[in-house]
Amino acid sequence: MGAYTLSEHKTRTTVDIYGQQYSIVGTESISHIRLVASIVDEKMREINGKNSNLDISKLAVLTAVNVVHDYIKLKDEYDMLEKELKKKG
Incomplete structure (x- = not known):
């Protein structure tokens, strides 16, 4: 994997x-970009x-749906914890 x-x-x-x-351009560190790519791959x-008959497009969409689902759950947890901290502070 090249980088410059x-x-x-x-x-x-x-x-x-x-x-x-995939060639990815970003402002994050190379290690961060590679970590993101490895998580997507995983x-x-x-x-x-679990669904070995999916074509690559459907697999990519299902992966995106799963990742966004996880993101929303984490964001909701974060927001809830932030509200709790503000109440205590």
Whole structure:
């Protein structure tokens, strides 16, 4: 996986997700971009293990739905904890 700096704030790196190479440009660190890619890859493989007949497009959409579901649950928990802290403070 190659990586190089485009400018002071953007980095391009190549990652492997579900057997496909993707060139990703972002402002986060290369290690962060690779971590995100590895989590997406892991989630796709997990879902494919349960539904091996899905084509790649449906697998990608199901992965996105699952990840957003997890994000919303975590955001709701965070918001609830933040409200509790404000009540105590």
